[in-house]
Amino acid sequence: MLDKLSSSLKDAVKKIAMSKRIDRHTVEELVRDLQRALIQADVRISMVKELSTRVRERALKEKAVLNPREHVIKILYEELMKILGRGVELPLRPQKVMMVGLHGSGKTSSCAKLARYFQKKGLKPAVICADIYRPAASAQLRQLCAEINVPFFDTASCGRTDVLEIVKAGVEEFERYDIKIIDTAGRHALESEMIEELRRIESEIKPEQRILVLDASIGQQASVQAKAFDDAIGITGIIITKMDGTAKGGGALSAVAETNSGVAFIGTGEKIDDLERFEPDRFVSRMLGMGDIKSLIEIAEENLEPEDAEAALKGKFTLNDLYKQLEALRKMGPFKKLVQMLPLGGLDIDLDDSAYQVTEEKLRKFRVIMDSMTEEERNEPKIIDGSRLRRIAIGSGTSTAEVNELLKYHRMMQKMMKSLTSGRGRVPIPIPKMRGMPVKMMKKLK
Numbered sequence: 174m175l176d177k178l179s180s181s182l183k184d185a186v187k188k189i190a191m192s193k194r195i196d197r198h199t200v201e202e203l204v205r206d207l208q209r210a211l212i213q214a215d216v217r218i219s220m221v222k223e224l225s226t227r228v229r230e231r232a233l234k235e236k237a238v239l240n241p242r243e244h245v246i247k248i249l250y251e252e253l254m255k256i257l258g259r260g261v262e263l264p265l266r267p268q269k270v271m272m273v274g275l276h277g278s279g280k281t282s283s284c285a286k287l288a289r290y291f292q293k294k295g296l297k298p299a300v301i302c303a304d305i306y307r308p309a310a311s312a313q314l315r316q317l318c319a320e321i322n323v324p325f326f327d328t329a330s331c332g333r334t335d336v337l338e339i340v341k342a343g344v345e346e347f348e349r350y351d352i353k354i355i356d357t358a359g360r361h362a363l364e365s366e367m368i369e370e371l372r373r374i375e376s377e378i379k380p381e382q383r384i385l386v387l388d389a390s391i392g393q394q395a396s397v398q399a400k401a402f403d404d405a406i407g408i409t410g411i412i413i414t415k416m417d418g419t420a421k422g423g424g425a426l427s428a429v430a431e432t433n434s435g436v437a438f439i440g441t442g443e444k445i446d447d448l449e450r451f452e453p454d455r456f457v458s459r460m461l462g463m464g465d466i467k468s469l470i471e472i473a474e475e476n477l478e479p480e481d482a483e484a485a486l487k488g489k490f491t492l493n494d495l496y497k498q499l500e501a502l503r504k505m506g507p508f509k510k511l512v513q514m515l516p517l518g519g520l521d522i523d524l525d526d527s528a529y530q531v532t533e534e535k536l537r538k539f540r541v542i543m544d545s546m547t548e549e550e551r552n553e554p555k556i557i558d559g560s561r562l563r564r565i566a567i568g569s570g571t572s573t574a575e576v577n578e579l580l581k582y583h584r585m586m587q588k589m590m591k592s593l594t595s596g597r598g599r600v601p602i603p604i605p606k607m608r609g610m611p612v613k614m615m616k617k618l619k
């Protein structure tokens with residue numbers, strides 16, 4: 174899905190992650206890569222220009238709280254969210270859902286997909302067909318509903334031929350069902366006749382959700398349609414279908430983000446289960462290949478509490494500080510996941526599972542050892558003499574060699590933290606050099 178856009182964005186992120194330093198040249202190159210990728214995805218030129226200006230300005234002017242690479246990636250993420258990320262969530266409660274959209278946009282398929290979605294969430298859906306114009310419409314929807322065991326209602330169920338009467342009868346028939354999904358007929362263009370019919374259904378039935386179905390391949394045109402349908406019946410959410418089959422999905426998403434409406438789902442294939450909730454943050458992270466960039470950034474920010482940074486700048490970096498850092502690292506989840514979350518995660522780092530385990534195990538041991546120390550020892554590691562060393566080793570069920578290894582690691586970290594005062598480096602997330610971890614990777618992690 175949006176493979177081209179995604180791979181271009183991933184490449185841009187990789188370039189940033191690997192660049193030695195972030196300067197005007199790196200930022201310009203990033204902006205150029207971005208422009209190319211977004212224009213190919215059919216994002217409107219003026220939006221691309223605005224985004225370029227913001228990325229350029231922010232990357233060069235804003236003070237980096239994180240390291241400069243993460244900072245730029247964070248800016249990229251935030252700015253892409255602004256143009257691609259207008260999402261909305263359909264509430265999980267009993268309601269009527271009316272589906273509207275142009276001919277062939279994917280309304281009927283999306284009715285079934287949506288029924289399936291609610292069904293999986295434990296709600297009871299039922300579907301009503303209000304398309305009396307296309308003879309095959311009923312059969313198509315009936316078939317889809319049968320596949321997922323969802324009750325279906327159409328003109329034949331009530332012997333009526335007026336759209337409004339069919340819908341009213343259907344809603345009555347399905348009174349006991351939680352979700353009543355109404356499929357409407359499509360037209361080739363935004364004809365006043367169609368809009369009128371939709372208005373009549375809307376005012377009669379008062380559906381809580383009025384969902385516009387858009388084909389992703391219309392790209393920028395999505396905003397024109399979204400605005401027109403919104404004016405007519407008030408759109409509560411959008412489904413962008415066929416994201417699997419077009420490079421223009423980015424354009425459709427950005428066009429929708431310009432309107433009052435939000436995207437609730439994206440269709441990613443022809444099968445009933447090919448419907449995904451649109452969650453902008455996850456979507457953009459995935460586009461950038463960041464695993465979960467948001468949590469990485471949040472945790473990195475958490476890590477940089479002002480007083481910590483201050484203490485570090487004074488050159489006082491105690492075992493307690495180290496402990497806090499290791500805790501933060503632990504909270505980030507399994508080490509393997511962490512590496513994938515780092516901006517370097519997209520690189521092919523050939524680490525086997527045993528190397529991850531060794532590192533994780535060591536970090537765990539460090540914490541256990543620190544748990545066996547007194548507060549005083551954690552604050553002033555210098556006072557740890559031979560007898561204290563033995564006591565800590567026994568208390569933590571480790572050896573004096575292991576306690577010494579921790580102390581050595583702490584001294585190394587302390588030195589690194591001190592280097593901050595010279596203006597070089599950054600507050601690092603500490604990852605000890607471990608047996609079994611290839612030197613190549615250690616270099617990449619630094």
Ligand SMILES: Nc1nc2c(ncn2[C@@H]2O[C@H](COP(=O)(O)OP(=O)(O)OP(=O)(O)O)[C@@H](O)[C@H]2O)c(=O)[nH]1
Pocket residue numbers: 274275276277278279280281282283304307310357358359360386414415416417418439440441442443447
């Ligand atoms: N690849 C792909 N195909 C889709 C998706 N959604 C719908 N389609 C296909 O698009 C075609 C049209 O879908 P329909 O659901 O019949 O569209 P519609 O809006 O109900 O069409 P009308 O009722 O004629 O206005 C069908 O062949 C669907 O299988 C999607 O997310 N991905």
Ligand SMILES: [Mg+2]
Pocket residue numbers: 280281282304310356357358359
């Ligand atoms: Mg249809």
